[in-house]
Amino acid sequence: xxxxxxxxxxxxxxxxxxxxxxxxxxxxxxxxxxxxxxxxxxxxxxxxxxxxxxxxxxxxxxxxxxxxxxxxxxxxxxxxxxxxxxxxxxxxxxxxxxxxxxxxxxxxxxxxxxxxxxxxxxxxxxxxxxxxxxxxxxxxxx
Amino acid sequence: xxxxxxxxxxxxxxxxxxxxxxxxxxxxxxxxxxxxxxxxxxxxxxxxxxxxxxxxxxxxxxxxxxxxxxxxxxxxxxxxxxxxxxxxxxxxxxxxxxxxxxxxxxxxxxxxxxxxxxxxxxxxxxxxxxxxxxxxxxxxxxxxxxxxxxxxxxxxxxxxxxxxxxxxxxxxxxxxxxxxxxxxxxxxxxxxxxxxxxxxxxxxxxxxxxxxxxxxxxxxxxxxxxxxxxxxxxxxxxxxxxxxxxxxxxxxxxxxxxxxxxxxxxxxxxxxxxxxxxxxxxxxxxxxxxxxxxxxxxxxxxxxxxxxxxxxxxxxxxxxxxxxxxxxxxxxxxxxxxxxxxxxxxxxxxxxxxxxxxxxxxxxxxxxx
Numbered sequence: 001x002x003x004x005x006x007x008x009x010x011x012x013x014x015x016x017x018x019x020x021x022x023x024x025x026x027x028x029x030x031x032x033x034x035x036x037x038x039x040x041x042x043x044x045x046x047x048x049x050x051x052x053x054x055x056x057x058x059x060x061x062x063x064x065x066x067x068x069x070x071x072x073x074x075x076x077x078x079x080x081x082x083x084x085x086x087x088x089x090x091x092x093x094x095x096x097x098x099x100x101x102x103x104x105x106x107x108x109x110x111x112x113x114x115x116x117x118x119x120x121x122x123x124x125x126x127x128x129x130x131x132x133x134x135x136x137x138x139x140x141x142x
Numbered sequence: 143x144x145x146x147x148x149x150x151x152x153x154x155x156x157x158x159x160x161x162x163x164x165x166x167x168x169x170x171x172x173x174x175x176x177x178x179x180x181x182x183x184x185x186x187x188x189x190x191x192x193x194x195x196x197x198x199x200x201x202x203x204x205x206x207x208x209x210x211x212x213x214x215x216x217x218x219x220x221x222x223x224x225x226x227x228x229x230x231x232x233x234x235x236x237x238x239x240x241x242x243x244x245x246x247x248x249x250x251x252x253x254x255x256x257x258x259x260x261x262x263x264x265x266x267x268x269x270x271x272x273x274x275x276x277x278x279x280x281x282x283x284x285x286x287x288x289x290x291x292x293x294x295x296x297x298x299x300x301x302x303x304x305x306x307x308x309x310x311x312x313x314x315x316x317x318x319x320x321x322x323x324x325x326x327x328x329x330x331x332x333x334x335x336x337x338x339x340x341x342x343x344x345x346x347x348x349x350x351x352x353x354x355x356x357x358x359x360x361x362x363x364x365x366x367x368x369x370x371x372x373x374x375x376x377x378x379x380x381x382x383x384x385x386x387x388x389x390x391x392x393x394x395x396x397x398x399x400x401x402x403x404x405x406x407x408x409x410x411x412x413x414x415x416x417x418x419x420x421x422x423x424x425x426x427x428x429x430x431x432x433x434x435x436x437x438x439x440x441x442x443x444x445x446x447x448x449x450x451x452x453x454x455x456x457x458x459x460x461x462x463x464x465x466x467x468x469x470x471x472x473x474x475x476x477x478x479x480x481x482x483x484x485x486x487x488x489x490x491x492x493x494x495x496x497x498x499x500x501x502x503x504x505x506x507x508x509x510x511x
Contacts, residue, residue: 011151012151012152012155012156012159013155013156013159014156014159015159015160015163016159019384022380026372026376026377026380029372030370030372030373030377033370033371033372034369034370034456037335037368037369037371038334038335038338039338040338040342042335042338043335043338043339043341043342043344043345044342044344046339046345046368047339047342047343047344047345047346048344050344050345050346050350051344051345051346051349054346054349054350054353057353058349058353061353080261084260084261084262085262087260087261087262088262088265091198091262091263094197094198095197095274095278098197098278099278102278102281102285105285
């Protein structure tokens with residue numbers, strides 16, 4: 001789509017004109033850049049840039065890590081790995097505590113529900129059979 | 143339309159325009175001085191809330207209801223954001239906050255904040271987030287709200303996590319699932335720059351994670367900004383410069399900038415899985431994503447699904463969300479396209495007029511007893 005370069009241009013408003021030109025240029029630039037970053041070549045370039053950076057930093061990081069671990073051991077301080085391991089254990093403990101709390105809450109809710117139920121009326125005790133008169137028992141035995 | 147040849151120069155008009163510009167410059171300089179002196183810091187995430195649950199770095203917030211009890215919805219709503227950036231985008235600033243809007247509509251709103259992962263969290267992957275942490279947050283919501291049924295609204299990677307949860311725990315009480323710009327289907331390798339960048343053999347994700355543990359937020363931010371480099375590195379600041387005399391625009395810009403620049407590291411194992419198993423191998427859609435020893439099958443989702451996509455989303459191309467519609471097991475599902483970008487669909491005046499009311503309209507019908 002072609003744009004009229006004089007569209008929106010007002011010679012009496014040099015600032016406005018400057019803004020219009022600036023925005024038109026930026027728009028064109030933005031569209032061009034969006035197309036560029038969406039190409040295979042750019043994807044390879046950005047991947048290579050990252051790979052190069054990682055390759056360059058790996059030996060330095062490793063050296064610093066080894067030095068720090070040795071130094072921290074010398075001064076009786078825990079290394080980063082040990083602190084991380086401790087934090088992981090804490091997370092696991094927290095998970096267990098969370099589960100325990102949930103179980104306790106469930107139990108508490110169940111107990112409350114039971115307690116809230118109206119107590120069922122106790123069944124009447126069976127009336128005791130009237131004992132047969134001793135005379136009748138004796139007659140039966142005979 | 144005016145052309146230089148057709149219009150003669152008018153000194154009076156020019157002088158007037160020049161004076162206007164000088165006046166604007168005066169106001170702008172004042173604002174710029176305040177900005178430079180960091181006296182215009184804005185606070186984001188201001189809707190009143192209480193912390194109700196914590197686990198490791200995670201925090202679960204409950205927003206205080208602002209409607210009478212009889213007007214409240216029966217089913218609480220849990221908001222789940224991505225693993226990158228902060229969840230305060232749900233509650234950017236008063237008058238421009240999805241949380242504030244939903245609370246006023248009578249929802250019991252909960253927000254899950256994943257927190258900022260430390261090195262000790264570098265081993266957490268999507269299984270941890272979807273099936274170890276999210277279910278526990280859900281349990282806390284159920285306990286606090288007293289409702290077994292609940293809705294989840296997940297955004298971006300938060301939508302992916304929520305979908306996995308919905309598929310693997312279909313009987314937990316999830317009634318409604320709202321997905322915002324959900325990256326689920328990566329079969330189209332031409333869709334968007336991320337697909338190209340992450341699929342190249344040169345992108346050494348294993349070495350990146352090995353060296354850093356968690357992928358630094360600055361790298362994630364750089365990648366996101368490179369999707370539209372001119373807009374993000376230049377246009378964004380020119381917009382501020384052009385509007386320095388407009389306090390409303392400046393405040394809005396600062397709020398957004400405060401959120402954009404607050405980067406969070408991406409947990410290493412999750413990032414590796416994201417690149418390898420989602421982007422490169424498209425396992426979720428292929429049905430080969432294994433969690434807890436079984437494949438994640440979106441067909442198991444029983445909850446009603448609202449899948450919201452943005453027509454100008456340059457981060458999650460629409461095809462990454464739409465193709466999943468056929469996979470959801472539920473029959474009550476709706477694909478909703480709204481105007482805006484990946485973030486813009488939920489923030490700004492357009493969001494409050496279009497997106498939020500539509501989400502509320504869909505959810506309200508499904509949030510009654």
